[in-house]
Amino acid sequence: MKDVLVTDFSGALEAQGFLPWLREQGTSLEYRDWKGLEGTHCYCDGPAREQILAELPEQLPRLRWIDSGDYHYMSYLLALRETEPFHLVLLDHHPDDQEAAFGGILSCGGWVKALQAEQPALEDVLKIGPEGYPEAIPAGWLAERREERVYVSLDKDILDAPYARTGWSQGTHTLKQVKRILSRLLDGTVEVIAVDICGEMAPEACCATPEDQAINKETNIELYKFITTHLK
Numbered sequence: 001m002k003d004v005l006v007t008d009f010s011g012a013l014e015a016q017g018f019l020p021w022l023r024e025q026g027t028s029l030e031y032r033d034w035k036g037l038e039g040t041h042c043y044c045d046g047p048a049r050e051q052i053l054a055e056l057p058e059q060l061p062r063l064r065w066i067d068s069g070d071y072h073y074m075s076y077l078l079a080l081r082e083t084e085p086f087h088l089v090l091l092d093h094h095p096d097d098q099e100a101a102f103g104g105i106l107s108c109g110g111w112v113k114a115l116q117a118e119q120p121a122l123e124d125v126l127k128i129g130p131e132g133y134p135e136a137i138p139a140g141w142l143a144e145r146r147e148e149r150v151y152v153s154l155d156k157d158i159l160d161a162p163y164a165r166t167g168w169s170q171g172t173h174t175l176k177q178v179k180r181i182l183s184r185l186l187d188g189t190v191e192v193i194a195v196d197i198c199g200e201m202a203p204e205a206c207c208a209t210p211e212d213q214a215i216n217k218e219t220n221i222e223l224y225k226f227i228t229t230h231l232k
Helices: 012-016 018-024 046-055 074-079 110-116 177-187 212-228
Strands: 004-008 030-033 063-065 086-091 122-128 149-155 191-198
Touching: 004 012, 004 018, 012 018, 012 212, 018 030, 018 149, 046 074, 063 212, 074 110, 074 149, 074 191, 086 110, 086 177, 110 122, 149 177, 177 212, 191 212
Parallel strands: 004 030, 004 063, 063 191, 086 122, 086 149, 149 191
Antiparallel strands: none
């Protein structure tokens, strides 16, 4: 099995330099180039969904970079693969639980609701970061799920601007706070089956700057080093 899955819709990871950095480290990559695939920007229509599912590797790496938040619905497509019971932990500035629009098409803003409706193995969802939700893991949550399976999805828009530039409204978490949450999830109390990460800024975004890309690259490198050290 490869070390990391990269799904590339916008070229953001290449433009910021993180994808070249991974290759320079000798990281074993499952790389899927879906730039130009129609029906994928913010919404994933039926033909695009079928193509993506058909082209995903049979064995999915546990660490996954899935491009900008416009493609956060990839978490839904990846989590559909799970056949045993699991919990979802979502670190995000948005709850991503909107009702499906445009005839029920999968969207970056409604993928959690779709997963809850369509994935029988999903037991519950812990949302950290959106307004009105916890800012960290609630007391007792991990202990109550000891040795159970957990899927972690991190949208970097939970982070304040010094740590991420996403093109979406952002939260106020520091990278240190996010790493503290991840360290608790990865301390062995539960079985973390996967960590996926989104929140890049597409290079064609009107407001993207070299500073934006440099910040995102630096944070991605820190997250990669931290997660690969702790994900056993």
